Amino acid sequence: AQKITQTQPGMFVQEKEAVTLDCTYDTSDPSYGLFWYKQPSSGEMIFLIYQGSYDQQNATEGRYSLNFQKARKSANLVISASQLGDSAMYFCAMRGNHAGNMLTFGGGTRLMVKP
């Protein structure tokens, strides 16, 4: 079974500062993928970044980077230079290579960017 844990239900960050959203996971699959999604108040799920379990380097996409520590089973999202538009719910998700290949989501973190 897969489990994703996001321990921060809500976070504040000052505009233009960096923020780290925590995500830990547990799985018995030797190969898996980790995702981060952003969900603004409109409800749509916006894909941000992906990290494969065998990727040697941490994934980066613009202002988003993923701090992947495989031994610690953590995949924290780092947002640099926060913007007001970054205020949203953020979900960490995992997909293993078991039957179905479905995504398992964490509980989410609500990020609020202060002007």
Added chain:
Amino acid sequence: GAVVSQHPSWVICKSGTSVKIECRSLDFQATTMFWYRQFPKQSLMLMATSNEGSKATYEQGVEKDKFLINHASLTLSTLTVTSAHPEDSSFYICSARMGRGYNEQFFGPGTRLTVL
């Protein structure tokens, strides 16, 4: 990127009626589509996985006869909430994937269902 649409974006219905929600992949063929349910301030919970041309696989605790899923083509999946009750009120989100070898799932904008 690939686009997934959902229709309707919101619906209000009376208790006891059935509601159909459509999920379409607009610019790619989706071999697999997923249906999620999200209650306010909670995470997404997978309801079922559907592969084109075959029966959906439901997650434990999801009533198959209440939430009918049809994936008739590579671009369309439907979720029908039968005999809806107020407790079925929720945000329903579909997502689509091109195939098992693809990492990314593309999400629809969601459908907000309110049952009176």
